[in-house]
Amino acid sequence: MKRWLKKTAADLWKGWVGFAFQTESAHRYRLFEIFFPIVLFSHYITLVQDLDFFYGPQGLVTPAKIDDMIEMSGRFSILMLNSSMLWVWTCYLIFLGSLLCIIFGKFQRVAAAIALALHVSFIHRNVSIAFGMDLISIFFLFYLIFGAGVGHVKVSNWKTELRSLGLRFAQLQLCVIYAYSGIEKLKGISWWRGEAMWLAISNPQLGRIDVTWLSHFPFLIVLGTYLPLVWEVYFPAIIWIPAIRKWVLGFGVLFHALIAVTMSLPHFGVVMVSLYVLFLTEDEAAKILEWLKSKQFELKKRLRAAVS
């Protein structure tokens, strides 16, 4: 019995080490480093005309009023070190620069740590404008600190082990987000009645198109309510089944594309889909990277030709 327990514990430990620290992750991680920061970069670019309004010393929330909005004990904001607009711009540009570093594969870990600190600082500086996209980004910036993609593909050392752990955390995080999002919906009467989709797309703040015609097809509304609900609740389980993984991700792409188009939430949808690279196989990720490299090479060639 004792020997059996010891062997089982050793097997479990070996399995855990293999799963958490020795998963080949170089290519998937590199794609994660490219796609996610690109979406975040474009999300922040849309802030450029509102920096003064949202973060300025004379803006919507003055530094003196931050404590009225959020309990700052244990929280920090680098933006509060200085209340001038020059400082806000400095932080903003450093943030964008750090995202570019991650995208182009330069000093990724350090850049991710800087980006995370600044992203959290922007949120704490004005919590009233933080929505889903901002909150999701915190976690994935955190996971980008764990490693740098490509390089050290086969060698196993603390760097590859941390990168492997970062990949697993990021995968788990996506599962947690979908699972909670689905389970929270089960508490709502509109989801139970199958009319939540109608309430969301007929909302004048979100809906872009006139959906009155849809009220004549209630079965579509019920289907559109139940399908995403079931998919979200079961995502953490079904995403690990290789045979249906592509269908699961494909449905996710469709689901988020519909949200982006009908509910005017473009970045939220794109950021979620950008994270699907975490669930590709290493071979698939390597092929996409190869394709991206060939495109980059072509672009460089064209630019050179245009310049000369």
Add this chain to the structure above:
Amino acid sequence: MSAKTRSSSLRWTLFTAFAIFHGIVIAVAPNPETPLGGWLKPIMKPYLNAFEFGSFWNFFSPNPGQAMYVEWELLDKNGGRVGRGMMPEFESPFLFRERQNRRMTSARYIGMAKERPSSTLGPYLCRQEKQAHAIRFWASIYPWVTIEEAASGSKKVKDLENLDRREISVHICPLAQDEQGQKK
């Protein structure tokens, strides 16, 4: 056991300890109402606050939220209206949709509690509109149109005529407060 194996085991143990902690945090924090969440709260709180890891992941749940606008009226010292406005505007005037989305999120945040306009929009509008002595705020909520109402044509989808307006608060501008203080 070789030195290399020993160092690997130690490293994996440390990584595992962190993985367990972080794994529990991200799995438990979104639902702090469970006994486990309540028990772990004091341990998790510094970590959750520092990184803002305490998200609830309640997108469109438990039910999709109603559209909310914050409307205001600028009042002069005699109580007469000198201006009005709203956030966000009914139609997005922006090229980038996210600019409107941030204003929507902010309006929802401000409209949820009566003290919030005085921490945010109130002082901002007082600085922008010098003639204003006070600002009256409303939260205007779009009433749902049911599927049946839309199908029968008795109500129009996106008809913003019938917003349910609820007064949130009146913010007195600092200049007006100073004047009142001087009079006393």
